Amino acid sequence: MTFLYVERCTINRDSNAITVADGHGIAHVPAAALSVLLLGPGVRITHSVVSVLSESGSTIVWVGENGVRYYAHGSPPSRSSRLLEAQARAVSDPSMRLTVARNMYLMRFAGEDVSKLSLQQLRGREGARVRRLYREHSQRTGVPWDRREYDPENYEDGSVVNQALSAANSAIYGIVHAVIVARGCSPGLGFVHNGNYRSFVYDVADLYKSDLTIPIAFDVAASPTDEAVGSAARKAVRDAVREFHLLERCVADIKGLLSVSGALDVEDEDLIVDDLRLWDDREGTVAAGVAYEESGSW
Numbered sequence: 281m282t283f284l285y286v287e288r289c290t291i292n293r294d295s296n297a298i299t300v301a302d303g304h305g306i307a308h309v310p311a312a313a314l315s316v317l318l319l320g321p322g323v324r325i326t327h328s329v330v331s332v333l334s335e336s337g338s339t340i341v342w343v344g345e346n347g348v349r350y351y352a353h354g355s356p357p358s359r360s361s362r363l364l365e366a367q368a369r370a371v372s373d374p375s376m377r378l379t380v381a382r383n384m385y386l387m388r389f390a391g392e393d394v395s396k397l398s399l400q401q402l403r404g405r406e407g408a409r410v411r412r413l414y415r416e417h418s419q420r421t422g423v424p425w426d427r428r429e430y431d432p433e434n435y436e437d438g439s440v441v442n443q444a445l446s447a448a449n450s451a452i453y454g455i456v457h458a459v460i461v462a463r464g465c466s467p468g469l470g471f472v473h474n475g476n477y478r479s480f481v482y483d484v485a486d487l488y489k490s491d492l493t494i495p496i497a498f499d500v501a502a503s504p505t506d507e508a509v510g511s512a513a514r515k516a517v518r519d520a521v522r523e524f525h526l527l528e529r530c531v532a533d534i535k536g537l538l539s540v541s542g543a544l545d546v547e548d549e550d551l552i553v554d555d556l557r558l559w560d561d562r563e564g565t566v567a568a569g570v571a572y573e574e575s576g577s578w
Contacts, residue, residue: 282313283462283527285347287320293328296336311336316462318343330354341458346518347527348451353461363464363535366544367480371469376541380471383540387487387533413490421502440509444497447510449485451517452493452526453478456485459530471537484530492524493517 289302298314300307311332317340319325325340333340334354342351370376378399385402386394394405418425429442438446460467460480470479472486496516505512521527538544 283316283318284309284314285318285320285343286323287345288322289324291323291325291329293326293332296332298329298332311338314338316341316458318347318458320345320347339462341462343458344451344454345514346521347455347458348514348518350454350457353458361464362544363538364466366538366541367465367469370538370541370543371471373541373543376543377471379541380537383537384472384483384487388490410490410494413494417495417498421498423498423501439501440504441497441501443509444500444513445493447513448493448497448500448517449489451514452485452488452521453481455521455526456530457481459527460484460534463531463534465534484534487533488524488526488529492520492526496520 286300289300292299292301294308296312297308297310298317300309314333314336315338317333317338319340319342321344330340339354341353343349344351370380381399382395382402385399385406388406388409394402397405414425414428417423423441424439425441426439428445429438430446431437436443457467457478465480467481468477468479470476470483473479473482476482497513500509500513500516535544
């Protein structure tokens, strides 16, 4: 998956390539080599660019600065529906869903054997682990910590570190959301979270908070500036996601989680090709584009 992020530029079309122009010059990008174009602030794009990207199987995602906000997206580059079907199959099957949910928890407990724990026990272990992380970072930075508080209606009433946590988490939600739709998955079909149009976004984002947003939030709270807390936290996340390789990790982790349930063949790398078929209740699927003769009796 080739992600290209651009901001404060003008994008035009030159034959089957797109051109990205700003004050530093013009760069040519072959449309066929691009999977996802992330449009940041200050971008002007022509209709012909959208057309050539659509024809080449690329998608456009409108995001905030460095992807820390998700706004909208075009058609996903995955012309195949395999990932989406695997996600829907795994969510709908209680056994598969349990396997994926357990592995989401297991990915966070490095070096611990929790394979025999129930989901209720895993939730309790996760809660204890996060509380321990809060205490450790409080001691590391000297920032007082009481408890996690988040009221979207009264953001300013929260403590500085709680404000930083909310802003940092919101930033990675945007990045994860962009990856999920770029892979052709549904952001609403969650395994641990449920009932919200971003349930799967919250599932995947939770995998990275202990290594990314929690330490960033305490660092921001420990070094106050004249800048607003939320803005400082988002910029810190923006800079950290590059070193953390968040985009690459999301792509691999989403496929890995769907594969572990058995809903997706882990060896199946051909997830972009359009493989339109017809569903059949006996054979699974049959070829499309075929004039089938009438069979059986009425």
